[in-house]
Amino acid sequence: MTAKTFLPAVDEIERRWLVVDAAGQHLGRLASVVANLIRGKHRPNFTPHLDTGDFVIVVNAEKVEVTGKKSSQKLYRRSSGRPGGMKVETFSHLQARLPERIVEKAIWGMLPHTRLGRQQFTKLKVYKGPAHPHAAQKPEVFDLSTVLGGHS
Structure with a gap:
């Protein structure tokens, strides 16, 4: 049998x-933990082809950190699709302008690039400051130190 x-x-x-506070967190470590929460890999009933994950609210996106010289050397590119339409921006400029986009791009890069991944990405909500409009959903605070161990 x-x-x-x-x-x-x-x-x-x-x-x-779940509410995740990004203040003082390293971008890549934060993104990998949040991507796993969105996919549901922390659950015993995880199934790769089903959406078993949780909704995640990331607050304080403007306080996320990178190591080394990435703040001046890491580049974010986007294109309008027209000739000469390529826009290039450094991490520090994008962090001053749209810090939510930095966190979203990092997490999107760690999700599957399929229909399921796009559907899971809609469960991510990123906000610049500590306030968010999802109080009605009664979100629980997720402590990153339980997953990241001794890291900040």
Whole structure:
């Protein structure tokens, strides 16, 4: 007799709302933890082809940190699709202008680039300061030190 693989029913998956404070966190470490929360890899019923993850609210996006010379050397590129439409911006300029985009791009890079990944990405909410409009969902504070150990 072979063991059957457990498959969670899509309508029975309970999704929590988690608040993650990005203040003083390293960008890559923060992004990998949040991507795993969005995918649901922290749950025992994780299934790669199903959306079993939680909603994640990232606050204080403007206080995220990078190591070394990345603040002046890391480049963010976007294109309008027209000839000469390439825009290039450094980390420090983008952090001053749209800090939410830095965190979103880092997390998007760690999600699968498929239909499922795009659907999971909609469960991410990033805000510049400490305030967010999701109090009605009763979000729980997620402590990053439990996952990152001794790292900041």
